[in-house]
Amino acid sequence: MRLKLSGVTVRYGVRTAIRSIDAGIEGGKIVAVLGPNASGKTTLLRTIAGLQVPAAGLVELDGANVSKMKPHDLASKVAWVPRVGEVSSSFTIRKVVELGRYALGPSRQRVEDALAKVGLLSRSDSLWFEASAGMRQRAGIARALAQRTPGGVLVLDEPTSALDLRHIRMVGDVLRQCASEGDIVIAAVHTMAFALDVADEVIVLRDGQLVLAGDSSAVLTPSSLGDVFGVDLAWATDDAGNRHLVQP
Amino acid sequence: MKHRIELFLCVLIGLLLYGLNGCTQSVPVETSGERIVSLSPGITATIVDIGQGKNVVGRSAFCTAVDARIPVVGDLYSVDYERLLRLRPTKVFVQKTAGEIDSHLLKLAEEGDFSLHAWKCDRVGEIAAMHDELLQLLSVKGAPMRITLQETGIPLPETILIMTPGSDGKAGLCFGRQTYLDDLLDMMGGINAIKSSGWISLSIEDIARLSPSVIVVISDTQFALSKGILSLDIPIISFIHPDVLIPSSRITEVAIALQHKIRAQ
Amino acid sequence: MKTKNIVLLILLALLLIAAAVFRLMITRDVDGTLSLAMPEDTFLMYRLVPLVSALIVGSALGVSGMGLQVLLRNPLASPWILGLSSGAGLGVMATMYFEHVTGNGVFGGQTLGAMAGALLTLLLVFGLSRRRGGIDPMTMVLVGVVVSVLCGAGIMVFQHLVPMGLRGSFTTWLMGSLPEVESWGRLGILGAIVLIGISLIAWWGPTLDAACLSDDEAKSVGVDLPKVRRRLFVTSSLLAAIGVILAGPIAFVGLIAPHGARLIMRSSHRTLSIGTALVGALLLLAADDIRQVIDLGTGRLPIGIVTSIIGGLVFLVLLLRGKGRI
Numbered sequence: 103m104r105l106k107l108s109g110v111t112v113r114y115g116v117r118t119a120i121r122s123i124d125a126g127i128e129g130g131k132i133v134a135v136l137g138p139n140a141s142g143k144t145t146l147l148r149t150i151a152g153l154q155v156p157a158a159g160l161v162e163l164d165g166a167n168v169s170k171m172k173p174h175d176l177a178s179k180v181a182w183v184p185r186v187g188e189v190s191s192s193f194t195i196r197k198v199v200e201l202g203r204y205a206l207g208p209s210r211q212r213v214e215d216a217l218a219k220v221g222l223l224s225r226s227d228s229l230w231f232e233a234s235a236g237m238r239q240r241a242g243i244a245r246a247l248a249q250r251t252p253g254g255v256l257v258l259d260e261p262t263s264a265l266d267l268r269h270i271r272m273v274g275d276v277l278r279q280c281a282s283e284g285d286i287v288i289a290a291v292h293t294m295a296f297a298l299d300v301a302d303e304v305i306v307l308r309d310g311q312l313v314l315a316g317d318s319s320a321v322l323t324p325s326s327l328g329d330v331f332g333v334d335l336a337w338a339t340d341d342a343g344n345r346h347l348v349q350p
Numbered sequence: 351m352k353h354r355i356e357l358f359l360c361v362l363i364g365l366l367l368y369g370l371n372g373c374t375q376s377v378p379v380e381t382s383g384e385r386i387v388s389l390s391p392g393i394t395a396t397i398v399d400i401g402q403g404k405n406v407v408g409r410s411a412f413c414t415a416v417d418a419r420i421p422v423v424g425d426l427y428s429v430d431y432e433r434l435l436r437l438r439p440t441k442v443f444v445q446k447t448a449g450e451i452d453s454h455l456l457k458l459a460e461e462g463d464f465s466l467h468a469w470k471c472d473r474v475g476e477i478a479a480m481h482d483e484l485l486q487l488l489s490v491k492g493a494p495m496r497i498t499l500q501e502t503g504i505p506l507p508e509t510i511l512i513m514t515p516g517s518d519g520k521a522g523l524c525f526g527r528q529t530y531l532d533d534l535l536d537m538m539g540g541i542n543a544i545k546s547s548g549w550i551s552l553s554i555e556d557i558a559r560l561s562p563s564v565i566v567v568i569s570d571t572q573f574a575l576s577k578g579i580l581s582l583d584i585p586i587i588s589f590i591h592p593d594v595l596i597p598s599s600r601i602t603e604v605a606i607a608l609q610h611k612i613r614a615q
Numbered sequence: 616m617k618t619k620n621i622v623l624l625i626l627l628a629l630l631l632i633a634a635a636v637f638r639l640m641i642t643r644d645v646d647g648t649l650s651l652a653m654p655e656d657t658f659l660m661y662r663l664v665p666l667v668s669a670l671i672v673g674s675a676l677g678v679s680g681m682g683l684q685v686l687l688r689n690p691l692a693s694p695w696i697l698g699l700s701s702g703a704g705l706g707v708m709a710t711m712y713f714e715h716v717t718g719n720g721v722f723g724g725q726t727l728g729a730m731a732g733a734l735l736t737l738l739l740v741f742g743l744s745r746r747r748g749g750i751d752p753m754t755m756v757l758v759g760v761v762v763s764v765l766c767g768a769g770i771m772v773f774q775h776l777v778p779m780g781l782r783g784s785f786t787t788w789l790m791g792s793l794p795e796v797e798s799w800g801r802l803g804i805l806g807a808i809v810l811i812g813i814s815l816i817a818w819w820g821p822t823l824d825a826a827c828l829s830d831d832e833a834k835s836v837g838v839d840l841p842k843v844r845r846r847l848f849v850t851s852s853l854l855a856a857i858g859v860i861l862a863g864p865i866a867f868v869g870l871i872a873p874h875g876a877r878l879i880m881r882s883s884h885r886t887l888s889i890g891t892a893l894v895g896a897l898l899l900l901a902a903d904d905i906r907q908v909i910d911l912g913t914g915r916l917p918i919g920i921v922t923s924i925i926g927g928l929v930f931l932v933l934l935l936r937g938k939g940r941i
Contacts, residue, residue, distance in 0.1 A: 153834055179641055188832070201828060204821060204822075357655055424914060436658070485895060
């Protein structure tokens with residue numbers, strides 16, 4: 103699978119949210135999308151997931167224009183995880199995850215596997231309304247896992263924003279496994295640690311434009327990210343010898 | 351706790367239903383002669399007036415001239431057909447309003463279940479016609495309805511406005527031309543301040559501009575005059591009569607009482 | 616379908632049959648006493664027609680309400696939120712006015728007037744709610760309220776123009792009533808349309824489930840939202856329009872029946888639509904049963920009053936059980 107963005111521009115009325123973004127991503131890679139608030143991360147991800155039609159440019163999956171795909175076809179190739187999910191009915195978590203199979207046909211096994219991977223199997227009969235923000239976020243990820251076709255695209259918008267450390271690690275493992283099965287995984291993240299830990303490549307946006315892109319080790323440096331975010335950053339090493347980007 | 355609330359509501363509803371059912375027991379009317387169902391308060395009052403009230407077996411909710419325990423079978427706009435048929439009426443009387451007569455009632459009448467009679471009761475002439483035809487239909491010996499008003503020599507106010515009591519700052523409903531009260535006024539030699547036909551809602555300002563010589567406020571029960579009417583600098587006559595708002599043969603009494611009241615003031 | 620839900624549906628159907636039998640058998644004699652007995656042939660039609668009408672109207676309004684609650688993502692949505700009852704009422708008042716002014720009957724009478732009013736209102740609401748080719752739920756709610764208010768104003772204008780006698784007739788229509796006399800052919804046609812409408816919505820059950828996600832999530836799992844919204848709008852509106860044409864604007868059934876069904880059976884919309892149809896029919900039939908029993912000395916209560924009282928109480932129970940969430 104190859105994802106290609108060519109001059110992608112998205113406008114909301116008179117405001118340009120992202121402009122002329124070019125990128126190419128191969129299957130098996132995890133790409134982190136970073137940037138300050140309102141830099142266009144969510145817009146970019148929604149456009150890649152086919153939820154937003156670009157005003158100019160193309161998003162192509164193996165040569166096929168994502169904006170022109172029928173809903174069923176797109177669902178079989180791209181799975182989307184929003185930052186905050188919404189459910190306007192009194193469904194259980196299991197039911198919400200089952201909805202990921204809408205276009206592809208029911209599969210109890212896929213649903214159970216997905217729930218297990220995010221640690222929700224024992225809580226699957228809880229009502230979504232009564233679930234915590236963290237549980238809801240994991241349910242959204244599980245739904246995408248139930249939906250995804252190995253070798254497809256998984257698009258996640260800040261998938262760890264409501265999670266504790268244990269579950270952040272769990273999600274990292276899940277994304278690595280998906281990438282190992284040939285998926286293109288694209289995730290908007292705010293935490294550098296997650297990007298450093300999980301991402302193979304990084305895309306950095308500022309004011310709707312792509313300012314940095316490449317291998318995470320090359321892009322995730324104090325000087326480059328410090329410029330983008332307008333803060334001082336430095337390396338710090340923990341007891342295990344891992345390096346982290348921190349604000350001194 | 352949750353289920354106790356539901357249980358409480360169910361018990362309450364059950365008691366309410368039981369109580370409401372027992373609230374009104376109907377009285378079946380046994381009559382060897384006609385079995386009359388009247389769906390108009392005016393026609394019912396006229397039937398009672400001509401001495402045939404004992405033959406009324408079914409009524410509308412607003413027919414207060416007969417026993418309240420006589421079964422209600424509908425009104426001007428809707429009919430409980432089953433209840434009406436169970437009463438085995440020989441005659442059904444309805445008042446013609448601006449709409450059409452109930453089509454199923456017409457059909458039942460055509461099928462011969464009973465005879466159906468309808469009258470308009472907007473004008474004095476129509477009420478008199480209804481009264482006189484009832485005498486014939488029910489084989490009652492009686493004189494045709496006539497309104498006889500005495501000449502008193504006392505002139506009536508120049509223009510008169512007749513209306514129902516309003517509420518707070520608002521005026522009530524006013525009787526325009528081609529209504530039975532307008533006809534009564536005409537018979538008395540009075541002039542209706544309103545030129546248009548029917549029952550009309552007027553604002554306080556409209557009434558002020560009409561500038562009637564006197565306002566006659568009519569009702570079938572005690573009432574308080576609305577602030578709006580009191581604020582006008584126009585003499586007001588309050589007229590209370592139990593039959594003033596029902597277009598029946600009793601308007602003969604209403605006419606005499608109204609004339610007396612207006613001339614007295 | 617889960618066994619538990621099948622059992623619940625059967626129980627609901629049995630309750631419905633019990634309510635229907637009660638309606639057929641409850642007799643208030645001329646002296647006011649109540650008894651249970653099959654009616655004589657003369658009176659059978661006056662019981663069968665409202666019974667069948669209650670089944671048609673109750674199930675139509677219930678499922679229409681469910682469809683609109685999904686479409687508009689609003690648990691308080693009901694068939695009347697789109698201005699349907701006001702539009703139908705305007706059609707009825709306009710018909711009365713023209714019949715009065717011309718002195719002639721209008722072709723199709725008030726029934727056609729109600730239908731025309733309802734459909735024109737729906738076209739207006741649909742047209743004004745479209746954004747970038749698709750229906751926007753929030754806009755639809757607002758447009759529905761505005762159209763409802765405008766139709767209400769139109770009704771008041773006509774009421775001002777017609778004689779007092781016609782105003783009373785319209786007030787009676789406003790309270791809603793199940794017909795006691797109706798041609799079986801017409802009931803059959805309307806019943807068949809309602810059955811098709813409910814079957815379609817049940818068939819689309821999995822799509823309705825997915826449409827309960829946010830727009831982005833629904834699209835991403837493969838829902839063609841513009842198409843689904845169009846279909847839901849048309850089908851729900853048609854069901855509600857049939858309800859109004861047959862029985863006038865009966866309150867609360869369309870709002871309460873879906874919530875009542877959800878309270879009984881937490882399930883997907885496929886099963887829920889059948890449950891909602893049964894609950895809606897049961898609600899309306901129970902209201903009709905109750906009004907046969909109560910006599911305040913003024914004849915039977917208008918059915919809209921009974922459904923409002925039952926609906927209000929049921930809503931209260933739902934709120935208390937759901938701790939403020941429905």
